[in-house]
Amino acid sequence: MDFLSYQSVPAILKENAQRYAKRTAVSFKKQGVFLSLTFEEFYERVLLLARGLLKVGVKRGDPVCIFSENRLGWAISDFGIQSAGGIPVPIYATNTGKQAAYIINHCEAKIVFVSTKAQYEKLLEVRDEIPGVELVISYERFMGDRSFPVYTQYQLSEVGTLLSVEDTGQIEAIIEQITQDDLITIIYTSGTTGVPKGVMLTQYNVMSNAQIGLHHLGVLGDKETFLSFLPLSHVLERTAGYYATLLSGQHVAFAEDVKKVMENMVEVQPTWMVSVPRLFEKIYSRVHEGAHQLSPLRRSIFHRALKVGREYATKKYVNGQADSLLALQYRLFDRLVFRKIRDRFGGRLRGFICGGAPLDRTINEFMWAIGLPVYNGYGLTETSPALTLSNRDYIRFDSVGKALAQTELKLAEDGELLVKGPQVMQGYFKSKDKTVETFADGWLKTGDIARIDEEGFVYIVDRKKEIIVTAGGKNIAPQPIENELKLDKYISQAIVFGDRKPYLVALLTTNLERVIDWSREQDLDYLDIYELIKSTKVRHLFSERIAALNKGLPPYATIKDFALIPREFTIEGGELTPTLKLKRKEIYEKYKDMVDDMYLKKGNGLVFQTTSRDGEKK
Structure with a gap:
């Protein structure tokens, strides 16, 4: 599917609601059970919310904040805001009230979606600091303070009132007016240093990055299930694990909580996940801790299997060499050892996409050895995010892969990686000075020190400031x-x-x-x-x-x-x-x-x- 033949993400969702009408689009856990919505049902929920937003006065280009962890409500809000012509502005669920207030005030949002009473209370504590907020909408029902009323997303959507032909026509007319140059979001950097900056990304930035990334990866089947647990407030999960998945007609399941990811993997049995290195470090540690508890004989078999697995992965994927005897040994150890390990993580995983920070070579090699490939990539919030990505045909365990199509890379004199490409942001919201500082002769300065080898593999050394x-x-x-x-x-x-x-x-x-x-x-x-x-x-x-x-x-x-x-x-x-x-x-x-x-x-x-x-x- 050519994403760029459409003008926007909502336009593709509209098409998918017909093309994949009865296919599962999203899953979410409620009262201990995973429930789901088809593409047709999900799109209807999006239209209902868009109708409600239009009734409360949302206009084209209005910023609307989402202060929530990953869940169904987040996804409906995101598409609903866009379908009403607004711009979703996510806020990390872990942010404090004061941190949320900064973003709300800076983007001048009048409406804020919250997931729970706890998030609402964060805003209530700073009510005097966010005078521009006119409406708070929650995904859960609870009593709010009289001075700061809160309504549910169900109430705003008027779920009990069917969409009329006029309602649908009005919203879809707005969707048709969205262009590839319109902002799809403003994402505020997580602020490891200094004040967060609002990164302006367009529909084109994100759609092109999702499409080029999927083509680069080249290993997705017709029906995949992605388990989403990284914050959708961050562009990595949003583009790679959410937009790319839904736009290509695949299934997104939302994890209950970061702490329950391992448990949810067994329940959902995902085929793909997007993660940061910390998950793989935990898998590596958990598997080795389990091996430590085995009998001497079984522990010896595990270490022998791992030795063969590493050698097999290096020869096959790194060197491109065939070794029939080694392949036979690997299949034996796969039945004895590796398949049992994979079953502990759902049993259907075909691969992970990793970003956020460089993954250690030893851990990456280990993941490939046990049959859980990790496709390491690199990018920034400012680049939608992916700039580089590994591919099954070219893997280096300590590399973040090669540049995506249409992406140009070069190194400054001090080793800083500079980039150009269709995924590069439009600039920082209300901050021309910071935008100018971030570019040099049209090249985005990544702030990362890197090296690029003769074959085009990129290696991230560290943050320039670190x-x-x-x-x-x-x-x-x-x-x-x-x-x-x-x-x-x-x-x-x-x-x-x-x-x-x-x-x-x-x-x-x-x-x-x-x-x-x-x-x-x-x-x-x-x-x-x-x-x-x-x-x-x-x-x-x-x-x-x-x-x-x-x-x-x-x-x-x-x-x-x-x-x-x-x-x-x-x-x-x-x-x-x-x-x-x-x-x-x-x-x-x-x-x-x-x-x-x-x-x-x-x-x-x-x-x-x-x-x-x-x-x-x-």
């Missing part, structure tokens, strides 16, 4: 070191510091299950986890693990000291963005005393720190 320059003048990319640290079975997350300092230090979150298992083997006595990770033996364990990593690094890039944190970095804790990227500035501020103390001790490896239950240094 490159560490030590006191000795050495430039060090922290992300590859952090990825190596996270591969250790006792380490869950890692962040490296050292900018303008004489050496590198690291904050490590512990894999508590593994550490507790190890403590039992060592017969350690402790009252709680905080006392456990303060023990000299645990300190020595981690010192040994860091020392082993350091052997593979040049002296100036070795970790000279570390501190342990007994809990993971989280979105709620303010350490991660909604797309699970580390907030380096916030983490440093939160654990500043711990980091600074490691330098006061001059990196002698004797420092040991942990945190208390409330996050204070101990």
